[in-house]
Amino acid sequence: MGWLTVLREDVRNGTIVAMVSVALFVALLAFRTPFDPTRAGASIKDSNAGDSWITGYIAPTYDTRRAGDAAAVPVLCHHFLREDTDALRLLKILGALFLNLPVLKDMDVWTQTASEFEKQIVYLKERGYVSVDLDDLLAWQVGRETLPRKSVVITFDDGDRSVLDVAYPILKRHGMKATLFVVTARVGKQWERVNSLTWDELRFLQESGVFSIESHTHNLHHKVKTTKGRLPVFRAMSRGLFAPADGEPWQTTVFNDLVASRRAIATHLGRDARHLAWPYGFGNAGVDSVAVAAGFRTMSTLEKGMNLQMQTARGHLVESSALALAANPAGGPIALEVFPSYVSAYPLPRISWDRFKIKRYTITARTTIRGFAEMMLE
Numbered sequence: 001m002g003w004l005t006v007l008r009e010d011v012r013n014g015t016i017v018a019m020v021s022v023a024l025f026v027a028l029l030a031f032r033t034p035f036d037p038t039r040a041g042a043s044i045k046d047s048n049a050g051d052s053w054i055t056g057y058i059a060p061t062y063d064t065r066r067a068g069d070a071a072a073v074p075v076l077c078h079h080f081l082r083e084d085t086d087a088l089r090l091l092k093i094l095g096a097l098f099l100n101l102p103v104l105k106d107m108d109v110w111t112q113t114a115s116e117f118e119k120q121i122v123y124l125k126e127r128g129y130v131s132v133d134l135d136d137l138l139a140w141q142v143g144r145e146t147l148p149r150k151s152v153v154i155t156f157d158d159g160d161r162s163v164l165d166v167a168y169p170i171l172k173r174h175g176m177k178a179t180l181f182v183v184t185a186r187v188g189k190q191w192e193r194v195n196s197l198t199w200d201e202l203r204f205l206q207e208s209g210v211f212s213i214e215s216h217t218h219n220l221h222h223k224v225k226t227t228k229g230r231l232p233v234f235r236a237m238s239r240g241l242f243a244p245a246d247g248e249p250w251q252t253t254v255f256n257d258l259v260a261s262r263r264a265i266a267t268h269l270g271r272d273a274r275h276l277a278w279p280y281g282f283g284n285a286g287v288d289s290v291a292v293a294a295g296f297r298t299m300s301t302l303e304k305g306m307n308l309q310m311q312t313a314r315g316h317l318v319e320s321s322a323l324a325l326a327a328n329p330a331g332g333p334i335a336l337e338v339f340p341s342y343v344s345a346y347p348l349p350r351i352s353w354d355r356f357k358i359k360r361y362t363i364t365a366r367t368t369i370r371g372f373a374e375m376m377l378e
Helices: 002-013 015-029 087-099 114-126 134-141 162-173 199-208 233-238 250-269 285-293 336-345 369-377
Strands: 075-078 080-082 111-113 151-158 178-182 211-215 223-226 229-232 275-277 298-300
Touching: 080 114, 080 162, 111 114, 114 162, 114 369, 134 151, 134 211, 134 275, 134 298, 151 162, 162 178, 162 199, 162 211, 178 199, 178 275, 199 211, 199 250, 211 250, 223 233, 229 233, 233 250, 233 285, 250 285
Parallel strands: 075 151, 080 111, 151 178, 178 211, 211 275, 275 298
Antiparallel strands: 223 229
């Protein structure tokens, strides 16, 4: 019965399913419709279309961009990287990618190989993209700065060791820079399969000029059980579905966490963190307003789409000053020590919090180079 045990184990870990999926995929190749690059929205032939990994593909272009300045800026979100894949993982990825089979675990989905990541970086570099950081993006959004016609922001969430071991040398080799959002209470620890970088390692990345370190909250990267299912703790609190353990209003609890994150980054890295990425990809107007009051200028999400300049109804660029928009009734910024009384006595400002939101394209193991190119087109 040994062979039966092996077969059961193969089925359990997805090997058999993956192998069958690849066999079906190969069979389908004979009947597939050839890829027509004009359907991807391409308008001119790209000089690098002969690259072996995108043979026959014409890179899309931004026909709507003004000469010398960006019209829209894509922001990319990565999580984990690993060295070259093994054969089994490759089979699983092909099965999930082309036949939509559930053979990849969550960690596999969020993890790219070094070669996959480098192909995307090479794609950007060879097509003239320039990497900028979130400070540059914000200054452009409010009209204080122009950006190169093809600008892109590269980000990583969580702070896994693979950012230093794999992403850093690739980005440095190709002259690109990126932003890393870290959960400050878990720096140097292992959590949820994340092998987090230490403060010394984060300082190295920051001082290298390749990475800017920003906040992924202090200790809000977890979910709690509610009557609506498991939700990120900050969203659950804001919806009245989970009571803060400290007995404070939820605004105070979230505010204190975000301030702790900014202070930790300032203490260990000498950096004023002004950009926040909400864990699990999404906040809401309530938690965004608290983040603004805590001093953050932008909140990154996993909502897909390009980032545009901010305009009023009359079409004029507007300044989105964080503390000014979270002002107290007297008109001044909220001091950290008086914030608890502020949230209990006054409603949060009624403004459009969308102006602080950064849209990002999520890059996963399922992201093909064609799909990546189409992200750049939107």
